Amino acid sequence: xxxxxxxxxxxxxxNTLTRLxxxxxxxxxxxxxxxxxxxxxxxQALASYVCYPHSLRAVExxxxxxxxxMMRNLLAPYEQRPWAQTxxxxxxxWRGCGFGYRYTRLPHLLKTKPEDANLPSxxxxxxxxxxxxxxxxxxxxxxxxxxxxLNSVLNQLNWAFSEFIGMIQEIQQAAERLERNFVDSRQxxxxxxxxxxxxxxxxxxxxxxxxxxEIFLDWNRPSSELLLRRLAQLLNQVLNRVTAERNxxxxxxxxxxxxxxxxxxxxxxxxxxxxxxxxLVDTDFQGAERATxxxxxxxxxxxxxxxxxxxxxxxxxxxxxxxxxxxxxxxxQSYTDYISQVELAKVEQMLGHLSEESxxxxxxxLPTSEEDLCPICYAHPISxxxxxxxxxxxxxxxxxxxxxxxxxxxxxxxxxGVDDYIKxxxx
Numbered sequence: 001x002x003x004x005x006x007x008x009x010x011x012x013x014x015n016t017l018t019r020l021x022x023x024x025x026x027x028x029x030x031x032x033x034x035x036x037x038x039x040x041x042x043x044q045a046l047a048s049y050v051c052y053p054h055s056l057r058a059v060e061x062x063x064x065x066x067x068x069x070m071m072r073n074l075l076a077p078y079e080q081r082p083w084a085q086t087x088x089x090x091x092x093x094w095r096g097c098g099f100g101y102r103y104t105r106l107p108h109l110l111k112t113k114p115e116d117a118n119l120p121s122x123x124x125x126x127x128x129x130x131x132x133x134x135x136x137x138x139x140x141x142x143x144x145x146x147x148x149x150l151n152s153v154l155n156q157l158n159w160a161f162s163e164f165i166g167m168i169q170e171i172q173q174a175a176e177r178l179e180r181n182f183v184d185s186r187q188x189x190x191x192x193x194x195x196x197x198x199x200x201x202x203x204x205x206x207x208x209x210x211x212x213x214e215i216f217l218d219w220n221r222p223s224s225e226l227l228l229r230r231l232a233q234l235l236n237q238v239l240n241r242v243t244a245e246r247n248x249x250x251x252x253x254x255x256x257x258x259x260x261x262x263x264x265x266x267x268x269x270x271x272x273x274x275x276x277x278x279x280l281v282d283t284d285f286q287g288a289e290r291a292t293x294x295x296x297x298x299x300x301x302x303x304x305x306x307x308x309x310x311x312x313x314x315x316x317x318x319x320x321x322x323x324x325x326x327x328x329x330x331x332x333q334s335y336t337d338y339i340s341q342v343e344l345a346k347v348e349q350m351l352g353h354l355s356e357e358s359x360x361x362x363x364x365x366l367p368t369s370e371e372d373l374c375p376i377c378y379a380h381p382i383s384x385x386x387x388x389x390x391x392x393x394x395x396x397x398x399x400x401x402x403x404x405x406x407x408x409x410x411x412x413x414x415x416x417g418v419d420d421y422i423k424x425x426x427x
Contacts (some may be wrong), residue, residue, distance in 0.1 A: 017058035021049060025059065025066050029073035043085045050092045053126040060130050071134045075145060078152035084197060087153075091200045093132060094207040096125025099274030100266075100332070100339040101203065107335060108264050136211035146215045147223035150208065154230050157201040161238060164194035168252040175255060188259030195263045198238070202271035205231065209278045216279070217287035225294075226399045228279075232295045233396075235272055239305035242268055243330075265330045270339070273309055273332065273347060280353060281346045292357050297396070299379040303358050306351050372423065376409060387417040 027033060028042040049055040060067070074086055096102055104124050139146045168191060174183055209216060216228045242249050242265060253263055279291035295301055304312075311331030332339055332347060374380050380394035391410045393401075398418055406414055 014054075014058065017055055018061045021055065021058040022062045022066055024049060025062055025070040028070075029076070040082065040085075043082060047085050047089050047092070050089055050128070051123045051126075056126055056128055060128060067131065068134050068138070071131060072138055072145075075135065075138060075149045077148045078156050083152070083156060087156075087197070087200050087204055090135075090204050090207065092126075093128045093135075094203060096127040097129075097132075097210070098203055098206050098271070099277060099343055100270035100335065101125070101274070103338055106262065106264060107266055107338060109261060132207070132211055135207075139208065139212045139215055143222055146212070146221075147227060150205075150215065150227050151223075151230070153201055153204055153208075154227075154234060157198060157205070157234055160194045160197040160201060161234075161241075164191060164198060165241060165248070167191040167194065168248055171252055171255075171257070172248055175252075183257060185259055188257060192260050192262050195260075195268070199267045199271050202238075202268065202275065206271060206274040206278065209275055210282075213278065213283055213287060217283060217290055219290065225395075226402075228291065228294050229298070229396060229399055231275070232291075232298050233300065235275060236295070236298050236300035236302070236305070238268065238272055239308075240300055240302060243305045243308035266335065266338075269309060269330070270332070276306075277343075277346045277350055280350050288353075292354070295354075296357060296361050297380065299377070299396075303354060306354055309347060310351060382421050382423075384418050385421040386413075386415045387419065389413040389415075392421055 024042060024046045028039075028046045033039055033042070049059060059070075074090060078086065094101075102125055139149070167187065170187070171183055171191065214221065214224075216224055216231065219225050241247070249265075252260070253265070276295075280288050280295075283291070308330065309332050311329050311333060333344060372381050374382055374392075374394035374397055376393045376397040380396055382392045382394060384395045384398045385392050386398065386408055389408050389411050391408050393409065395418075397409075398415075401409065402415065402418075408415055
């Protein structure tokens with residue numbers, strides 16, 4: 001039996017944690033605090049708070065209006081603020097709920113000893129369904145918040161992954177030189193940081209798609225179709241870069257350079273898989289239909305990238321050596337301690353669905369004459385007409401263009417609207 005003194009001390013400790021949580025939640029984004037060091041310290045303190053179960057529960061005990069205000073500040077657009085820490089906080093609220101996201105350490109790092117097991121990043125997952133619910137309610141109810149927040153996340157993902165690819169290109173080029181003292185440790189650290197940021201941004205997108213899928217799939221909402229197209233485009237780019245046979249990503253991962261320990265197939269591919277499963281499997285028929293159509297319409301889509309997730313490899317090509325042909329390939333099925341049988345079954349269902357839809361789309365596609373192709377990308381048929389100037393392009397090009405520019409590609413008139421283009425029937 002515990003003594004009364006222990007109970008009093010434990011209660012006082014809990015109350016102190018809750019009061020401090022209320023201070024952090026109220027002031028971490030307070031515009032009256034102009035000192036950069038103070039703002040950063042408050043943000044870092046809140047980030048540490050949500051990593052540990054006892055302090056996270058203290059955040060959940062603060063008044064509801066303060067919790068909602070905190071989440072509203074976390075969902076402000078990422079531009080012009082320390083967004084990496086904000087994103088880290090959202091990831092910690094989600095970790096333990098995502099696809100294959102119940103780990104404390106990555107599979108390929110299990111045999112290495114961490115420098116400090118008490119680091120926040122090495123704590124066991126302790127997601128907060130309460131704060132997730134506040135996030136979902138805010139994104140659903142505020143139709144301006146959702147697109148501004150998600151466009152900023154997609155922008156940062158595009159930047160972080162592009163920077164990562166650029167850096168591993170430099171690392172690979174340096175590795176091919178004869179003198180092997182080639183890579184600056186700072187460059188390796190920045191490269192790993194860009195990779196980790198890409199993974200965490202993908203996890204926040206997975207969180208959003210799971211909690212409020214209608215933001216992407218209900219096309220009665222403003223910007224939903226555009227957000228889905230942007231998301232599909234980035235997912236395809238990430239998949240293609242990471243899954244191509246004998247590619248740059250593979251070569252740099254296999255170098256196993258000190259400083260790039262976190263860079264591996266598993267963390268980034270399971271994050272992408274989690275998003276795709278939510279869009280294509282864990283949704284209603286209409287949502288899956290829309291997501292499938294957008295994914296397949298993207299010029300970068302390759303079914304091979306989805307097959308790669310389950311260990312399916314490209315056919316043997318001329319000139320491939322027996323050692324490269326026998327090389328062990330990545331497969332989600334190899335991670336039975338990390339990915340459940342239910343999750344694997346959903347990936348197999350997704351692959352079967354996309355395989356069938358790809359065949360049907362290929363069979364139904366009629367040859368397109370050059371005059372019917374989008375004059376911007378020459379990859380898709382013309383499908384959109386601009387108002388008021390009546391110039392035309394495919395929807396993918398005009399949607400991408402309108403994110404940053406309201407002027408027509410061709411005549412520079414201000415575009416006030418975009419209508420579906422239907423080619424006139426020939427007599």
